[in-house]
Amino acid sequence: MDQEALLVGRTLLKRGIPTIPFILASQALEKLAYFGLVPNMILFLTVEYGMGTAEAANILFLWSAATNFFPLVGAFIADSYTGRFPLIGFGSSISLTGMVLLWLTTIIRPECDKLTNVCQPTTLLKSVLLYSFFALTAIGAGGVRSSCLAFAADQLQPNQTSRVTTSSLETLFNWYYFSVMVACFLSQSLLVFVQTTYGWQIGFGVSVAAMALSVALFFAASPYYVRFKCESGLVTGLFQVLVAAFRNRHVDLSSEEHIISYHHETGSSFSIPSQKLRYLNKACVTTNSKQDLALTGNSRNPWKLCRVQQVEDLKSLINVIPIWSTGIILSLVTACQVSFIVLQAKTMDRHTFIQGFEIPPGSYGIFLVISFLLFLGLYDLVIVPLLSWALREPFRLGVMVRMWAGYVISVLCISALAATEYARRKTARDESGTKLSAMWLLPYMILGGIAEALNTIAQNEFFYSELPKTMSSVATTLSSLNMAAASLISSWIITIVDVTTYGSWITENIDEGHLDYYYWLLVGLSLLNVLYFVWCKKSYGKCSI
Known part of the structure; x- marks a missing residue:
């Protein structure tokens, strides 16, 4: 982004910070509208469209993958072509x-x-x-979710001379994630209840109304937003390194390093590239400075000669990819089983201590959100202070330890779900008319929330600290790519399982199938993922936090 802002509005007091509530409220309503549709969508497809369970689940997995992948595409478009405001406006309108x-x-x-x-x-x-x-909705999510948080941060910098303080950014991030959690809570409780009680027409109508209000709130403050010009972004620079390295593939790097000249900016922290992924160093080798460089010292052709900083940025991204990939299985375990859990809950006893009240099948995911929030508060406000007091020194679990703990707990999490499904199916088949209590789903929800709280935040801290500051936006997008990849893999697994078992595991009537076998398959994958993470951690070496 160019540092010269296109300031919109009549006075400074009406620009910037006062518009942030409009942005946060708009994105919270978008989340409320979208996530209110997700839990019961498996029921809508199977009941109203007559789809089989496996077919409906595959469609939802692909939808989730697209919804979580398009924000990366949107980030590239906003950074290089359109800017953030037009893309958010376009995305929210398309979603509506x-x-x-x-x-x-x-x-x-x-x-x-x-x-x-x-x-x-x-x-x-x-x-x-x-x-x-x-x-x-997948395309719309790419517009809204790729730029909303970054656009809110732009409002903290109303001109090119101002600087955003760390405390201001921290406050913004806290309110952003708080609003997201509140939206998830309401979507899985209020909206699911409305759909279950009053039908699809009213239930979906509430999501439409929430999305319409989101669009209206966003555009209501449009005259007062701080907007920035855009130019060729970081993603372009990463592709330039790959192309330049290929075009310079015949360059010999076997000579002593002091003989080879590398193109770098004056004052840059990198004047010589690292020895990791050494092949990429060919992208910044200057073979003929008079021919390769302009009088200003810049590369005449950035697709043939890149800066050392660009090369190191790409290396940093490649180095964290193995650690990033370990989060795919966790997302598969905790986030991609929502549809099946709704089907399970529908066949279980959902009565509560409140006479006559049943928890809607699509609302059980709310317990995972509650577990996430409670553990996070317990860890930050109780566990860390107590251990710091007991040890007489500041206590903090490293990011690698928290990620490892999250993966271990995910094994217990999916194992609990497999055991619950075995007991549910056995009760339904052996004891006619008897239903297992849906409260047996709580161990999976509680453990899943703890695993997510440990791993997701640790991964975000890891990416943010290990990637260069110029790649902070990329770091914040990697978590959504985990979900996209997990959704695709879930779709492939469902297809393979359905074909190889001749439809005997995942059936339209889950009492006649073996959904527990599918869950035990995920247990095996989760165990392998723990071992894979240990190998990735050892290969990566020491991290900065």
């Missing part, structure tokens, strides 16, 4: 359009044969509307 299309599917009556009174579960028009909803 998609949700309206989904709502329209609930008011289209099915086609019925008057003689036989048999109705088709879906029509071509309803299918077009449904898949258009999936596509538009």
Whole structure:
């Protein structure tokens, strides 16, 4: 981003910081609208569209993958072409359009044969509307989620001479994630309850209303936002390194380092590239300074000669990829099983101590959110202070230790779910009319929340500290890519399991299948992931935090 801001508005007092609540409220409502649709979507597809369980789950996995991948694409577009404000506006409007299309599917009556009174579960028009909803909301998420937090941070810097303090950024980040958690809480409780009690038409209508309010709030403050010009971004620089290294592949790096000249900026912290991933060093080797460099000292062709800093940035990103990949299985265990858990909860006894009240099947994910928040507060406010007092010195678990603990707990988490499913199925088949209490799902939810709290935050700290400050935006996007990759892998696993078992594990009636076998398969993958993480940690070496 260029440091010259295009300030919009009439007075300084009406720009910048006062607009942040509009941005945070807008993104919270977007999360509320989106996550309010996710839990019960498996029921909507199987009941209203007549899809099989495996087919519906695959569609939802692909939707989740696209929704979590497009923010990376959006970040590149915002940084290099459009800027953040236009992309957020476009993304939120597209998401609203998609949700309206989904709502329209609930008011289209099915086609019925008057003689036989048999109705088709879906029509071509309803299918077009449904898949258009999936596509538009995924694209819209790429616009909103790639730029919302960064755009809010822009409001803290109303001109090129001001500097954002660490405390201001920390406060902004805390309020951002707090608003996200509140949105998740309300979506999995209030919106799911409305859908379950009053039907799809009213339930989806609430999401449409929330998304419409999100769009209105965002554009309401548009005259007063701080906006920045955009130029060629970091992602372009990373691709330049790859292209330049390939074009200079014949350069010999076997000579002594002091003989080889490397292109670097004056005053840069990197004048000579590191020896890790040495092949990439060819991208910054100056073979003929008069031919390669302009009078200003800049490269004449950045696609043939890059700066040392660009090379080191790409190396840093490549080095953290193995550690990043270990988070895929955790996301697969805790986030990608929502659809199946809804199906399980639907067949279980969901009564509570409140007479006549049942917890909706899609609301059980709220216990994972509560577990996440409670453990986070307990760790920061109780465990760390107590251990610091007992040890007479500041206590802090390193990021690698917390990641490892999160992966170990994820094994226990999915094991608890497998055992619960075995008991649920056995009770349903052996004791006709008897249902296992849905409270047996709580161990999975509690352990899943703890695993996420330990691992997710530790991974974010690791990426933010290990990647260069110029790549902070990339660091904050990596966690969503974990979910995208996990969703794709989940889809592949479901397809492979369905084909190899001839549909005997994952069936339309889960009482007749073996969903517990599928969960035990995930237990095995989680165990392998713990060993894989240990190897990645040893290969990476010492980290800075």
